[in-house]
Amino acid sequence: MRTRLLLGMLWCLGTMAYAQDFKFNKAFAYDANSERGQSIYTAYKKAYEKSIADLVAKRNAILNEINQEGTAISKVTDGEKEIKKIETEIRELSTSLKTLNNTEDFKKKTFHAFFGSPESDAFFNVMYSEERSVINFLNNSGFNLGSKSGSVYTELASGNMSTVRLSLGTMVSNSAQEDVQEAKEEEAFQRLSTSGGNTVLTLEYPLLYWSTKDNQYNLISRFIGKATADFPAFGTQTSDFAGSLLAAVDVYVDASTSNGDIRLYANVNLSRIYGTEVYKENLGLDNANFNFGKITTGVVIKNKFNLSAMFKTFSSEDSLENRNVIIGGAFIF
Known part of the structure; x- marks a missing residue:
């Protein structure tokens, strides 16, 4: 029993x-050598790049706002906390984009040996x-x-x-x-x-x-x-x-x-x-x-x-x- x-x-x-x-790995399942595969890769890449760009713009806007003369201390503190959260998101998305690009490079070749870190991760x-x-x-x-x-x-x-x-x-x-x-x-x-x-x-x-x-x-x-x-x-x-x-x-x-x-x-x-x-x-x-x-x-x-x-x-x-x-x-x- x-x-x-x-x-x-x-x-x-x-x-x-x-x-x-x-x-997350649905991003890696496409055939890199097909037209459809390239369009999938391009779509994911553009989505990551746009998300990163939007976060960078948001971070810069907060920086400009809290750096203005006469900004309240409480607002500066809240802004700095928000910036830290945004920078964490940027790092995570940048890592995902790097992994996606490494995987794209991996798929373009049909033979691999003696794997380094990027190749192993892509494999x-x-x-x-x-x-x-x-x-x-x-x-x-x-x-x-x-x-x-x-x-x-x-x-x-x-x-x-x-x-x-x-x-x-x-x-x-x-x-x-x-x-x-x-x-x-x-x-x-x-x-x-x-x-x-x-x-x-x-x-x-x-x-x-x-x-x-x-x-x-x-x-x-x-x-x-x-x-x-x-x-x-x-x-x-x-x-x-x-x-x-x-x-x-x-x-x-x-x-x-x-x-x-x-x-x-x-x-x-x-x-x-x-x-x-x-x-x-x-x-x-x-x-x-x-x-x-x-x-x-x-x-x-x-x-x-x-x-x-x-x-x-x-x-x-x-x-x-x-x-x-x-x-x-x-x-x-």
Whole structure:
């Protein structure tokens, strides 16, 4: 009962988080190489520039007014407060305009590597925008089903910071195994092969990006770092805390129909994991530090639903190789 309740709560939280997360990113979803895309970019750019110009004029008018001889002290104080608010708005809009221009420059090129701060920021704005959502579904709320186990994952919060993207997610897993040890290992494998743990802090850095001008074909490589924690209160079979650190190289490739309604993809992830003793015991392993890889294929339908199958796993630990096929699904918000 507790697990079902947690699953429902997490699904709702994930839905609400994603409904609000990308409200600004519609500005980044256009095709920069099309006439319509250029008009969208121009419209956003003009809107930002006009808003900034209006605020500058308003600030200057207040400055002129309070600098006049004989102006009451109270009026000067109120004017200075208003100026501070206006300058904050100007800085925020100027940052948004700069981001928009960086994104426009990013979209004009079909190949990127060795990302600096402006390029990384533009990459994440484009890839995770709610309309374009090329790899949005890889981190979205969703469910995964193994032969005798299941899990629900949701990304609760995310944001860009310099050259990286940070996100915080949580997951609940459950096993139908009757044997306690087998159930513990099944749940631990379910967490390992999907999100990594029932609480996950993820860092992403783009390594390589190639795309055709119409985005019909894409190749993306990222470095992914994770810090995971398994808390007993989140439905794990063990009563002890388990944690891990993960460093991975992730490669994603896709091809879509000309109208973008169907997108076929493959995702390969190779990682090195450093776990605690309890983490090792939960998986039934001999070593707490090991290599792990997985291959996932799937289809995205109308950028609204993702159906995937993780059909291949490989590891320096024999017991983790090709354990079972995990079917996943996610609604893309």
